[in-house]
Amino acid sequence: PRLTRFFEANPGISLRIEPINSVSMLKSVHVDMAVLWGIGGWEGHKCELLLSLPAVPTANRAVADQVTQLGLAEAVKQLPLLGDSSGDAGWRAWHAAAGLPYAPSRSSLTIPDSNSRVQAVVDGQGIALWDDLVAPEFDDETLVRLSDIRVENAGYFVIFTDRPMSQGAEAFLNWLRAENDRSERRA
Structure with a gap:
């Protein structure tokens, strides 16, 4: 907005905005x-x-209820962790901050596009790291913060x-x- x-x-400057989800895409598109x-x-x-914008694990209400039942340490082993364009780098950083070994389930999923990833979390497809970019979803409780442990960097x-x-x-x-x-x- x-x-x-x-x-x-x-005035007089034109922009062209390309959806780029990873640094590897910089080789295939002409952008500055x-x-x-x-x-x-x-x-x-x-x-x-x-x-x-520090990131925290987030989920929809139904998945958050599963996390409560399992406990966060077990939930991040059993439930799908949704990766972003960095793959699992963010999740590895979060596990380190939480003092937990990184041992996700085999059903983890990487979704580089942020719009698709937030929709996957809203739809209950798993847990993703999010920041205040999704503040409206936090405010209306569409998404729930699962922990105060943050990926600070x-x-x-x-x-x-x-x-x-x-x-x-x-x-x-x-x-x-x-x-x-x-x-x-x-x-």
Whole structure:
């Protein structure tokens, strides 16, 4: 919803937004940069943390009830853990933060697209790591936080390609940084 402010501040600049779910996709599309959720460590790519948003395990109410019955330590072994574009990196980081061995069920599922992954959690397909991006779903209790243990170093990173950035992309990146600063001042 904030993109209107970008265009008002930058008349004459056109943007093309591509859905990119992984750093490997940067080789197959012509973009100046990507914004990806993760914990960093995109080998061979320069990246910058744009927005820090610690992530916690989440589920719908029915799966949350199963977690309560099993206990969280057992639930993350038995129930499907839904991975993101980083595969299991986020889940490995969460298990380390929780002091638990990483030993998920074989029915784990990776869903790189965030919209599809949140819908899978809403539909009860498993447990996923989420942050305040899904605050409306937390607020209306469509999704439930299963633990206060967070992946602290999670967030949204700008991943740079090896191509020079266009003036429009530089303007957009500066605008993203300013929007983030504005949001942090309000928090």
